[in-house]
Amino acid sequence: MSQPLQAANYRPATEIDALMPDIATPVAAASFPQTILRYRNDRAAASVGLEGLDDRDWVSHFGRFSPLEGSLPQPLALRYHGHQFRHYNPDIGDGRGFLFAQLLEKGGRLLDLGTKGSGQTPYSRFGDGRLTLKGGVREILATEMLEALGVNTSRTLSLIETGEALERNDEPSPTRGSVLVRLSHSHIRIGTFQRAAYHGDGPFLERLVEYSLTRLYGQRPGSNPAAQLFNHVVERAADLAASYMVAGFVHGVLNSDNINVTGESFDYGPWRFTPLWEPGFTAAYFDHAGLYAFGRQAEAIHWDVAQLAVSLRTIMEADPLIESLEHFPSLYSQALQRRFCWRLGVGDGDAGVMTEAAVRGMIATGTPIDRFFHDWRGGSLLDSNAYGDSAWTAFRNAMAAFIPCAGARDHPYWSDEAPCSMHIDEVEAIWSAIDERDDWSPLHDKVTAIRRMGDALGTAPPPP
Template structure:
């Protein structure tokens, strides 16, 4: 059976071949008892010319993993190391996923199509290589919400239930299994460079650097490619950290193997959105010391990027790398201002830093939910003056007067809704419960539609 994408904008690629066989191993997908299509992201599929696939063709590619025409002939489990909660681990890699295909998007950027739950690989260690259906549903909700809130994130492309019953220690078992496919602008991680440095493979470090610059950033290497690459990663990850804060998002596991070199968020395990601006809010029950708490995410990401610099030190003297690393705090501050103003629907005005500080202080002091604040103050004018009329909000009320509304900031009907669109743990559990108990996918579909409507209301994301 040969399924061939027919759309003119399907443009397969095989760029990863230039790094083989040094960063991956050919593997085979698991042979699942069933392949039941549960979610297909036709919006994402349209962007790469795959929306014309029939459901049967979709399952063949993304449940049975028959190769896409012109792309990779077989899946590749990628090799990498990483710091996990600041402890170096050389025994990791793609343990329950692989790189399935590559292609280009409408902007001619290279895309990786990766999997989760597709079976065991040489790096599975003691794991079964599977993903729970609940984990797949959670990833849909995380990526849809983050995309709507302007975060550079991977996209959940497909979820297929596999007919397997999985045993897990951290949720009721047996639980249903699934195979997920995601789209992102690279699965090359900081940990990929760490592995090459660990093995003192300077030639591979040079090739990885060239690949990242020329294939992922579409840049011509200058006279110091390692520092050039580090600079781009610093820029992208500082923006990523700011986008998490403005979205009220806590990733949960910001290990260096979970940070890719394009600064795009991915791999959602114990994520949560914090209802309140609470610096100590954590997503992972096992993050006992709050290393990746809401208010420490910028610090954590900066630390991870420093590990990339340590790896690149094998290629270049330290001063040029340190110079790039030291740009992170200022870039993060700039990104916070730009993204905060974007979500608020105001043009950057005089002293956005003071305005943001007063807004955060108001949210913290009054326990005003993050989503409520941004919804009420969209365009710089409170939708409910009474809720913000006391002394707590006086500094913000004064500061926001110096900002003008973005044209059309409140034109969408969403801004007349009484309740803002949010994504907190109680709703996540309710959506999953409907699926688990009654096989009712309606609440999930309705929520995705509501999230996308909010995304339309917010408009194009803030850019530097």
């Protein structure tokens, strides 16, 4: 047994056993030619007592997937269905990842360690089960930036280069391979419920509901557990959609198998941060219709949540589900205002007019999203003419009613000339340094800069 795993805050779990064998298929990890440790997130590891692992043990667990003591004895490829770009697909599941372990974080909340690029499973179809190194680097950048911007997101725990040469049609090939491990508060998707409903498995749906309430939300089931769970999912999903908008983030693939019932964002493929408040901005080159464009993300997530209602309808009456679903737009609006106030560093209030005026001002003047929030949080522009254009008059007037929170502007980050951003040119430059010179310093420097910004922003408003 590795000595670090005796730490007081290392608490292994096997909660997923309550859903076996219906939830997953036991699988084995791929055997990689090499396991070169490229990134370890000790800040995230500390939340589950893993920060004391030396690099050898780290690679053994997160590159060779030797089991963590007391947790799952074998990886599990999760089963689920999903609507992909509004087309139902019953032939999916964990095709290049699996649930590797479960742990309890310091506060006692359940955490999953899931993988990406860990090899083929029964659900791989025609895929090779691998992840490109570029894809892994991009996921580090996405999760670090989103965490700093207050989005409820998975965290990238580990990235290990595997020594494989992969062929891809969307990257210059051959390209380097990797395997990634993420921490997430569950991998139970809307698509998990859809699969159970598709097979008419009412008892398993009821077990999924109970597991989600008790293990994921820490609640005792009431008189109508399915409705109780659905209320939570609607609230969390509306908050997730709002958080994407205030962060200027476009997930790219908001299929129902990519929506977690805890409202936690995860699984980053063709993501982008939009420089401008441009509703039609898309992240995925294959999203020709703009279904998951920046300005349509709330609509997309609302639609996905409706598919959960359809699945739950097989075990309960429709009226409570419809009532909860109808609250999504107002919950989204409230969350958008709450998160706008947080990023601006001002107290909560009736921020509808202010938020609308800010969006109109950004669109009319072409002001970058990150620039706008940085300038107004920093406070240096409140008495200047930098935003003197008439397009900002309504915002300036509305903003006058809001009082800065204590300490909101104290961090030296707010004196920086430019905000910390994560646009595609910088992502590509970070990858080029790795690809061309094996220089990882720009990545690590960027993670440091992102975390500094996160410290300046402070703790985001908690989800409902």
